[in-house]
Amino acid sequence: MKLFFSFLSIVTITQFLWLQQNKPLKESIIRGNEIYNDFCIQCHLENGEGVAGIFPPLSNSDYLLNNVTESIYGIKYGMEGPITVNGELYDGIMVSQGLDNEEIADVMNYILNSWGNSYDDQLITQSIVNDIEK
């Protein structure tokens, strides 16, 4: 029992320290994870792997990591027409999920920092999303 509680406190302290580093980004990622599970997972799947030829992957996606602005635009307003993701052609339709700008920032921070993706600790803020207009 004692061991269990010391284990529990180590877990809590580790989580606390983790949150202290780049706190706004990490809190945004946690919120973004929930948004992802509610609005994106049905197509892009649990580990962002997508479905080859139908729903493009987000994990290790060269499109996402090289076209952050276009990706935000797509989540905000919808996306259709041909795109190439990791050498594979996709020509589908993603409708806007009706998220507000803060939710879009959170889900972007989640997908840019999950499944091995990295965006060098840069935070996508609500004002970045605000500035991307039709």
Ligand code: HEC
């Ligand atoms: C109904 C299925 C569906 C849902 C739900 C969906 N997407 Fe997509 N997504 C697509 C399709 C299809 C494309 C490719 C559109 C095209 O071919 O132009 C795409 C493209 C993308 C891309 C750019 C391509 C890439 O793989 O890097 C990103 C980023 C993206 N989606 C993120 C999201 C996020 C974040 C959510 C949740 C807020 C979401 N999508 C919800 C189907 C979906």
